[in-house]
Amino acid sequence: TLAGSPPPRSEAAKFSKSLAHLRSTEKPDAVLNFMRSQGLGGAAIRKVISSEPNYLCYNVETNIAPKFQFLRDSGLSESDIVDVILKNVVILLLDVHRSLVPKLEMWESLLGSRELVLKHLKKTRWFFFSSVEKKLHPNLKFLRDECGIPEERVYVVLRSHPQLISQKPESLRALVARADELGMPRQSRMFVRTLDALHNVSRERFEAKVELMRSFGWSESEFSSAVRKAPTFLCISLDMLRRKVEFFINVVGYTPSFIASQPSILLYSLQKRVIPRFRVLEMLNTKCLWTRQGTCLSYVKLSNAKFREKIVLPYKEKVPELLDILRAGECEGK
Structure with missing residues (x-):
């Protein structure tokens, strides 16, 4: 049985169906023991197996261990590997040399560094699921050749939101049509960011x-x-x-x-930035120390350091509570 509490009846039935042809528990036991040895707890193992019960029929040495070794060789720690597996269970289905290595190399060239690839692997669901031939290459070619978007501009957005080119090509085309409806010029630097926003x-x-x-x-x-x-x-x-x-x-x-x-x-945080700064400006105004030189927007846009330097510190002796207002906003927004 899986570690921890027993699986729900529906999951148990699914496991039983997948294991019905086995004459012994040797393979399932080996799979479970291996996963435990790799740092997966009972809940994590249940999640992996419930996504694909046939994993219990896999040969550990030929089907499962190489995937964990691939992730280790890529530079991930044991705890990182657990996160990656839980986010991208499909990795256990893919062949290391025919699929995982080409995907790693492809994403590394797109994002500019292996560190970024590994970062997304840990936080992005099904990151390695997208086909290079059916999705990634066609989407990049469409954006470059048909939309006229420079690859460098695409790469800037991909570094933070790789899902944009992981979708089906027809879905990406639909997003471009929606951006066109909004009157967004394809030559604009904001075009790809608009596609990303519409995707979400x-x-x-x-x-x-x-x-x-x-x-x-x-x-x-x-x-x-x-x-x-x-x-x-x-x-x-x-x-x-x-x-x-x-x-x-x-x-x-x-x-x-x-x-x-x-x-x-x-786009600015209401609780952590806008309201505290507005309160600071209002307090200065009531004490006749600030006469609305510039719009509230111009002060909201200032960096934290600049706002303190230009607006708070010059008046800290006369109005010491200004710093408290800013700190209260920072705490409230946490």
């Missing part, structure tokens, strides 16, 4: 955000313009987007049109 936002969620911003007074053209300037604002949750817009309209006093013209303001 379903049609339904996209339309919900269109409706939300329409309720605040945005026109369709203003929404499209905002996406072209700051596409990642589409990835903000509906509730947080509403809270941010309400704050800027009701508290700061910005008009919906101004927010549409400066959508990057929606």
Whole structure:
């Protein structure tokens, strides 16, 4: 049996069906013992086996151990390997030389370093599942040859979001069509970032955000313009987007049109950055030490170090609580 509590009846039935042809428990026992020896606990082993019960019928030396050795040789620690296996169980199905090595080399050339490949392997589900021939190469060729996007521009986005070219080619083409509908020029440096944002936002969620911003007074053209300037604002949750817009309209006093013209303001953390800085500026204003030179946006955009240097430190003797306001915001946002 698997370590820990017994599997649910449905899983047990699935295991039994896969093991029905075996005349002994030698292979399953060997597989379970090997996985335990590699640092996988009971819950982790159950997750791996429930995804593919036939793993219990594998020969450890020829089918499973080489995959773990491949990951070790790639530079991963034992705990890292456990994370990778749980995120990419399909690795145990793939041939080391025909599939895993070519995928590693392909992703290494795309992302620029093995460290980045290993980082994504640990955090990105099914990272090694995509076919080089059926997905990665066709998608890159489409973006380069048909969309006219320089490969370097694609690579910049892939380093943080490799899933963009891991999808089916028809899905990527659909994303390009959606970006075209928004009027985003394919020559724009924001085009690939727009594709990435749309990849993470379903049609339904996209339309919900269109409706939300329409309720605040945005026109369709203003929404499209905002996406072209700051596409990642589409990835903000509906509730947080509403809270941010309400704050800027009701508290700061910005008009919906101004927010549409400066959508990057929606990308900053409300609790950790926007509200604390606004409170600092308001306190300085009440003490007649700040007379609204520049917009709130210009101060929100400053780095933490610059904001402290320009706005907080010059007044720390007269208004010592300014630092407390900033610290409270940092703590509240954690």
